[in-house]
Amino acid sequence: MYNQFKSISLSHRKAPLAIREQLALNEDSAKGIMLRLKDFFDITDVLTVSTCNRTEIYYSSAEDLNEEIIKLLLIEKGISDVQPFVDYFETFSAGENAVQHLFEVATGLHSQVVGDMQIPNQIKHAYQWTADLNLAGPFLHRLLHTIFFANKRVAQETFFRDGAASVSYAAVDLVEGLMPNPKILVVGLGEIGSDVCRNLAQKQDADVTIINRTRSKADALADELGFRVADVSDIESEVANADVIISSIARDEPFFTKEMMVRLRGMSFKYFVDLSVPRSVSPEVEEIPGVMLYTIDSIRSRADEALNKRLESIPQVREIIDEAVLEFNDWSKEMIVSPTIQKLKGALEQIRKEELTRFTKNLNDAELEKVERITTSMMQKILKLPVLQLKAACKRGEAETLIDVLNDLFNLEKEQVRH
Numbered sequence: 439m440y441n442q443f444k445s446i447s448l449s450h451r452k453a454p455l456a457i458r459e460q461l462a463l464n465e466d467s468a469k470g471i472m473l474r475l476k477d478f479f480d481i482t483d484v485l486t487v488s489t490c491n492r493t494e495i496y497y498s499s500a501e502d503l504n505e506e507i508i509k510l511l512l513i514e515k516g517i518s519d520v521q522p523f524v525d526y527f528e529t530f531s532a533g534e535n536a537v538q539h540l541f542e543v544a545t546g547l548h549s550q551v552v553g554d555m556q557i558p559n560q561i562k563h564a565y566q567w568t569a570d571l572n573l574a575g576p577f578l579h580r581l582l583h584t585i586f587f588a589n590k591r592v593a594q595e596t597f598f599r600d601g602a603a604s605v606s607y608a609a610v611d612l613v614e615g616l617m618p619n620p621k622i623l624v625v626g627l628g629e630i631g632s633d634v635c636r637n638l639a640q641k642q643d644a645d646v647t648i649i650n651r652t653r654s655k656a657d658a659l660a661d662e663l664g665f666r667v668a669d670v671s672d673i674e675s676e677v678a679n680a681d682v683i684i685s686s687i688a689r690d691e692p693f694f695t696k697e698m699m700v701r702l703r704g705m706s707f708k709y710f711v712d713l714s715v716p717r718s719v720s721p722e723v724e725e726i727p728g729v730m731l732y733t734i735d736s737i738r739s740r741a742d743e744a745l746n747k748r749l750e751s752i753p754q755v756r757e758i759i760d761e762a763v764l765e766f767n768d769w770s771k772e773m774i775v776s777p778t779i780q781k782l783k784g785a786l787e788q789i790r791k792e793e794l795t796r797f798t799k800n801l802n803d804a805e806l807e808k809v810e811r812i813t814t815s816m817m818q819k820i821l822k823l824p825v826l827q828l829k830a831a832c833k834r835g836e837a838e839t840l841i842d843v844l845n846d847l848f849n850l851e852k853e854q855v856r857h
Contacts (some may be wrong), residue, residue: 442498443483443533443577445540446508449492450550453526461515461523463488469567471495471514476573478510479503483578484571487543487564489557490636491550496540498577504529537581537766541759544585545592551604553748556640558589580769588762595758598751601744605734606633608741609711612732613682614641616709623680624648625673626687627655630713634684639663647680649673651687678702686713692720699726713737771832778841779825781850786817 448461463471468486475484475497483498495507508527512520530536539548544561546554565582568574574582593599601611613622624635627650638644646665650656653669660667668676677683677698687693694710707728712719715734723729790813798806824844831840844850 441533442500443496443536443581444499444502444504445494445496445530445536446504446511447492447494447528447530447539447543448526449494449528449548451548452528457523457526458491458493460517461493461511462490463493465563465567467514468564469571471511472568472571472573474510474514475507476571479506482573482575484573485540485564485568485578485582487561489560492543492548494543496536496578498575502531504531534767538759538763540581541585541588541763545589545755545759546598547752547755547759551607552745552752553598555599555607558586561585577770577773581766584762584766584769588758591758591762592755596751596754597747598755600747601740604633604745605713605738605741606630607637608737608744609634609684609713610637610641612711612737612740613638613684613709617681619643619645620681620709621679622646623668623676623683625683625685625693626650626714626718627652627659628686628688631684631686632659634686634713635659635663635665639665647676649676674698674702677708680708681706682709682711683719684711684713685718687718688714689718690716692718694719694723696720696722696725699723699729711737768832772829775828775832775841778844778850779821779828782824782844782848783821785848785850786821790814790817 448458450458453461463486468488472484472486475481475495479497479499480501481497481499481503483496485496487494487496493511495511497503497507505524508524508529509520512523517523530539542548544557546552546557549557561582565574568578601608613620622638622645624631624638624646625648627635627648631650635646635648638646646663647668648656648660648665649668649670649672651670653667656667659665677694683694685694694712699708708730710719710723710729710731712731713734717733719731721731724731794809794813798809801809828840828844
């Protein structure tokens with residue numbers, strides 16, 4: 439099974455945002471793709487991961503179906519001319535490479551913002567979709583639980599999850615520390631403004647209103663995230679109502695000025711977070727009592743400090759991943775011999791029961807229980823050495839020879855057919 443695990447990956451490493459957006463999958467479309475794959479191909483252990491930065495499909499199959507799965511994904515997304523898109527994908531046809539890639543993705547090593555704290559939850563959601571469709575076998579269950587445990591170690595033993603390492607996340611991190619449950623107004627939905635909104639959506643019960651010059655873009659994002667939308671013409675009343683204003687609008691001169699704040703007399707305490715370059719909030723707003731301003735430079739400084747800590751932690755994260763992969767590899771190799779162990783146990787148990795039936799007819803219940811215990815204990819001791827030797831042979835890559843010997847010695851294939 440290990441050598442049959444494969445994957446395809448479309449991510450920010452090779453594909454621009456416009457391409458990634460075309461191939462993004464929500465829960466319904468991800469489940470639909472997995473059901474299609476199950477119908478069309480002889481595969482198991484299907485996992486579909488889709489975030490704003492990547493769309494990936496993992497599966498187990500004796501055949502390398504990567505090209506076919508890429509084409510199916512493209513066609514399902516309404517793309518008939520598939521060839522121009524194929525080069526944007528990375529493919530992993532060797533089990534060890536696909537497993538290593540999933541570990542590195544799930545821990546955030548391949549994220550745009552290294553150590554992305556959202557990725558473990560996104561992988562858990564993908565796993566839930568697979569479980570809902572009953573498409574996960576023992577291999578995928580064990581793999582993902584090993585990954586989740588490695589992630590827990592990364593969080594507990596390293597600085598890889600500490601701090602906010604992107605400007606948009608650092609801005610949200612800052613807002614969280616300003617006051618409990620603030621009313622937040624986000625103005626401008628370029629890339630950074632949209633990122634801020636998506637990060638705010640991860641916070642429970644966030645009270646967010648969004649404003650954008652192009653209303654349709656604000657409506658689309660609000661529908662996705664469940665936020666309120668206000669019109670540009672109402673911006674001053676929205677500023678008056680908000681506790682925190684996050685601005686990322688693109689213009690040559692500041693939009694939020696001291697004069698605007700003077701017009702909004704009687705307003706409550708305000709925090710401005712200016713993520714624009716050039717700045718969209720005039721420094722003079724801080725001359726108004728009760729108004730505080732945080733600039734992109736101060737926020738970027740916080741993000742850079744967190745990012746440096748994360749980068750310094752990468753060698754330690756890789757050690758944790760290597761240990762987890764090694765443990766999973768050992769388990770996977772043992773899976774190869776598991777059927778033979780079960781056959782051997784079954785054959786010996788059959789012999790034990792047949793002999794007990796022959797020689798225990800005249801025993802009372804107490805004597806029968808004692809004989810049961812003795813023979814069961816003997817059988818376990820007989821099994822112990824072959825099982826240990828099989829597992830050791832797995833680690834040496836020599837299991838097949840021992841499997842053949844045991845099959846011949848105990849006629850296991852015939853025993854299985856008979857029973």
